[in-house]
Amino acid sequence: MIDNLAAQPPGTDHRSPAHIPGVPRNTAWRAHWIGPHTPDHGPGPAGFGPPDTRGPFGRYLFRTTFTLDAVPEVIPARITADSRYVVHLNGREAGRGPVRSQPRRLAYDTLDLAPLARAGENTLVVLVTYYGKANSFWQPAAANGALGRDAVLVLEADLGDRLLVTDDTWRVLAPGAWHSAEAEGMDGIPVECLDARLLPSDWKSGAPGADWQKARIVPALHLGSLARSTPPADPYGPLRPRPIGPLGGDTVTPVRIAVSPPAAVPDDPHPVGHVRTYLSTPDLPDPVATSLPLTLTPGTGRAHHVVVDMGRIVCGFVRLDLTAPSGTQVDLMYRETPPAPGANDPFSAPNTGARYIARGHDDSFEACEVNGFRYLHALVTSDGPVHIDAIAVREHLYPRAGAAYFRSSDPELDALYTAGVRTVALTSHDAFVDCPTREQRAWVGDAVVHQMVQLATSTDWRPAWHYLDLANSPRPDGILPMSVVGEIEQGGGTTIPDWSLHWLHGVHNLYRHGGEHERDRLAELAPTARRILAWYLPFRTNDGVLSDLPEWNLVDWSSVFTTGTSSIVTALWARGLREYAEISTLLRNDGEASWARRHWERARKGYEMFWDERRGTYVDHLLSGVQQPPASQIAGAAAIASGLAPAARHHRIIDRIMDPGRLVTRSWIGGEGGYDAEKIHDEMRGVRRIDWDSEEQVVRAQPFLSYLVHDAAALTGRVPELVGALRRWSRFLHDGYDTFGECWGWGTPAHGWSSTPARDLMTYVLGVTPAEPGFGRARVAPAYGVVERAEGAVPTRDGLLHMAFDSSGVEVDSPVPLTLLLPGGQERSYGTGHTRVPFI
Numbered sequence: 001m002i003d004n005l006a007a008q009p010p011g012t013d014h015r016s017p018a019h020i021p022g023v024p025r026n027t028a029w030r031a032h033w034i035g036p037h038t039p040d041h042g043p044g045p046a047g048f049g050p051p052d053t054r055g056p057f058g059r060y061l062f063r064t065t066f067t068l069d070a071v072p073e074v075i076p077a078r079i080t081a082d083s084r085y086v087v088h089l090n091g092r093e094a095g096r097g098p099v100r101s102q103p104r105r106l107a108y109d110t111l112d113l114a115p116l117a118r119a120g121e122n123t124l125v126v127l128v129t130y131y132g133k134a135n136s137f138w139q140p141a142a143a144n145g146a147l148g149r150d151a152v153l154v155l156e157a158d159l160g161d162r163l164l165v166t167d168d169t170w171r172v173l174a175p176g177a178w179h180s181a182e183a184e185g186m187d188g189i190p191v192e193c194l195d196a197r198l199l200p201s202d203w204k205s206g207a208p209g210a211d212w213q214k215a216r217i218v219p220a221l222h223l224g225s226l227a228r229s230t231p232p233a234d235p236y237g238p239l240r241p242r243p244i245g246p247l248g249g250d251t252v253t254p255v256r257i258a259v260s261p262p263a264a265v266p267d268d269p270h271p272v273g274h275v276r277t278y279l280s281t282p283d284l285p286d287p288v289a290t291s292l293p294l295t296l297t298p299g300t301g302r303a304h305h306v307v308v309d310m311g312r313i314v315c316g317f318v319r320l321d322l323t324a325p326s327g328t329q330v331d332l333m334y335r336e337t338p339p340a341p342g343a344n345d346p347f348s349a350p351n352t353g354a355r356y357i358a359r360g361h362d363d364s365f366e367a368c369e370v371n372g373f374r375y376l377h378a379l380v381t382s383d384g385p386v387h388i389d390a391i392a393v394r395e396h397l398y399p400r401a402g403a404a405y406f407r408s409s410d411p412e413l414d415a416l417y418t419a420g421v422r423t424v425a426l427t428s429h430d431a432f433v434d435c436p437t438r439e440q441r442a443w444v445g446d447a448v449v450h451q452m453v454q455l456a457t458s459t460d461w462r463p464a465w466h467y468l469d470l471a472n473s474p475r476p477d478g479i480l481p482m483s484v485v486g487e488i489e490q491g492g493g494t495t496i497p498d499w500s501l502h503w504l505h506g507v508h509n510l511y512r513h514g515g516e517h518e519r520d521r522l523a524e525l526a527p528t529a530r531r532i533l534a535w536y537l538p539f540r541t542n543d544g545v546l547s548d549l550p551e552w553n554l555v556d557w558s559s560v561f562t563t564g565t566s567s568i569v570t571a572l573w574a575r576g577l578r579e580y581a582e583i584s585t586l587l588r589n590d591g592e593a594s595w596a597r598r599h600w601e602r603a604r605k606g607y608e609m610f611w612d613e614r615r616g617t618y619v620d621h622l623l624s625g626v627q628q629p630p631a632s633q634i635a636g637a638a639a640i641a642s643g644l645a646p647a648a649r650h651h652r653i654i655d656r657i658m659d660p661g662r663l664v665t666r667s668w669i670g671g672e673g674g675y676d677a678e679k680i681h682d683e684m685r686g687v688r689r690i691d692w693d694s695e696e697q698v699v700r701a702q703p704f705l706s707y708l709v710h711d712a713a714a715l716t717g718r719v720p721e722l723v724g725a726l727r728r729w730s731r732f733l734h735d736g737y738d739t740f741g742e743c744w745g746w747g748t749p750a751h752g753w754s755s756t757p758a759r760d761l762m763t764y765v766l767g768v769t770p771a772e773p774g775f776g777r778a779r780v781a782p783a784y785g786v787v788e789r790a791e792g793a794v795p796t797r798d799g800l801l802h803m804a805f806d807s808s809g810v811e812v813d814s815p816v817p818l819t820l821l822l823p824g825g826q827e828r829s830y831g832t833g834h835t836r837v838p839f840i
Helices: 271-279 411-426 447-457 462-471 487-491 497-535 567-586 590-610 633-641 647-657 677-684 706-715 719-732 756-765
Strands: 058-068 076-082 084-089 092-097 107-112 120-130 152-158 163-165 171-173 178-181 191-195 256-259 288-290 294-296 302-323 329-335 352-357 364-366 371-381 386-395 405-408 621-623 768-770 778-780 790-796 799-806 809-814 818-821 827-830 833-838
Touching: 076 084, 076 092, 076 120, 092 107, 120 152, 191 271, 256 294, 271 302, 271 329, 271 352, 271 371, 294 302, 302 329, 352 371, 371 386, 405 411, 405 756, 411 447, 411 719, 411 756, 447 462, 447 497, 447 706, 447 756, 447 790, 462 497, 497 567, 497 590, 497 768, 567 590, 567 633, 590 621, 590 633, 633 647, 633 706, 647 706, 706 719, 706 756, 719 756, 756 768, 756 790, 778 799, 778 809, 809 818, 818 833
Parallel strands: 191 352, 778 818
Antiparallel strands: 058 120, 058 171, 076 107, 076 152, 084 092, 084 120, 152 163, 178 191, 256 288, 256 302, 294 386, 302 364, 302 371, 302 386, 329 352, 329 371, 405 790, 768 778, 790 799, 799 809, 809 833, 818 827
8 A cells, every 4th residue: 555665764854953064063253254344333322332323235245265275075164144145156156044043043054165166266255135124034133333233244164274264354345236125015025126237247256357345354342342253242142053954946937928019118116116007007918928038129218018927836036037238127026916907906915026237248137035926027128129038936945855745545635735735835944934925924823834734744843943943032021023033023012922822832843743852942942931821811810711912812814803801812822831731741840830730720610601502612702701692613623722622512612613504704804805905994993893693603714723623623533524624725726826825715825824734634634643742652543434545654753654544454664653543443552663454
């Protein structure tokens, strides 16, 4: 039944970060922080720092040369920058980074420069970007008198007989060729503009004819710093090794290209606005299918519109090769879906894109920023002929490791697995992000689904643990920001408190999959988990449940109620209490475990107020002590998942909340294809309209918190209903789209928080889960009878567990001992290796 029963070790060691042999791990560096400018901010009053002034957006080139008699086997190097760097050795890219991180926990990368080095003279060029203003994936440092105010770089490399370090022998060039268009809306992804006329065409190789200046050593300037210019130094602290592996991907070319006849150029200075204004013009000529290479002749005051369809959502660096007169302007807009003629979609359409102005020779636009899209719209203006030779995207995503897989006799389920894996791949960057297209933010709650899919489908678990470390950045009151590393965390404003509870669930996933092996990491994360749980204590009623919670209690985009006394948030909090108690027990902190269990028990007793005996489920909330009619899918599921609902009620709850005849799809802010401006306005004013029969109908969870609904169904033994619910995700897979969208019928078409089917098929259909913390023993509980046949390979800490089942029997090859559930409900224990149990 199984194609390959050999147990395989993880493809990537998920227990330690990647490291190049010979790169020092010590905190102290010998290299200096260098920058393009002389620091002009001295210490402020009493040396505590001047007013917060930062440099603007800028991209700078740093250069040095070194000579080798012979190329060593390895040239180990470590490097980082504020904000981003791309390093080229002898004209070829050698690496880029760093990963997103809070400024005081700045990461560095390790590189091996030997593969690109040569005997004789070598030229090293580093492009450093400083964003200036916070965006969706970067936030500025709390600067001192000099460091943290502008672009800085630090690099050291072991050349064998000497150490190459950044210092004032390096040269710097500020070409002024790049700038960033003003951000629009919630997008936060920089819109890069490059005027190639200002950039030497040979810049990657060192541009010997350019006006290079002396680089400046940038010291820390504050009381006690003694003008230290080598790491560790404020505000970046002890630089930390990169916690995850390198990103990469294939180069993807379009499946379709079309071009429109020349038309009048609209008047809009913003690159994306320029294209959007053109597309909103009435009576535009339809694009005509064509192919590359492509010749355009727009003429003065006119523009060609080129439409590129990649065939599905892709994410990475756009490349455009062209031959064009100097001054030719190409404005790009990246979209997920085709624009509707004359439509203006300010909420869901990404405001992302770029501008390239040709130098007139050696023209090639290579994006510095990662963008996700399916459709590229280019508006080309020029006084002469323009030849577009190539358009491509070099994907830049976190690679999936190992040979985990799911395969069954049901093609629909197989397609759902593949789509879930692809969706998480598109949203696995240097962190788990919500979507590759519109935001690329690291939302604290969303990412728990990415984490669970990663654990179930990849042998590289480093991103799953990096999620926890990155988001471990609590506000002073102990709760987490709703999104970390970016303008939202920097602002320190309103958060989504229940997102912190999903992060805590992620810590529990670390406990389940890592156990004693991850004891030190659990000990680091446990204090934050405790503070999150304690944040809710002032909002307890005398009955031990939660009421009148402030801030944005989102839960998910479905129309659920958390106002008044909330069953949903109480249950999520109670789940966190139970999970924290288990973690505390592993850490031998019996006092903390007892504290959590006491609060959980008190909540359990008070929770009875939400039970509706007639309907056999729990209502969303009470107002002034009176039960309110709405009883959502999430309310019933959360009661089961938290353990607050007695086991005797579980089947009644599932009967109610998973009855297709009762389920309705509603959202407070969207529907019918997109975000709804009127609904959003009502929501901001506290107006919510119930347009369903709240006494009899049940509001369906949106794709995100469906993971909790599926957990509840599995805990109740109702896997057939769970699998039936999974089929709803097939509606996302149409017209070439092979990923899961944000919401039912609206939102972005690739959203990581919607990827639960990939996890569910591994954990609830193949049925492979940790039987004890750390995966020292596996539990294999196949969904017999739900599908005719299924097989797959599921990661454990010790390698892939292969299994298959059909009507004739079940077969397992496991690197760990296991407990196997048989069709009649009997459980049997087996050791490692091959096991086959025939059904008679």
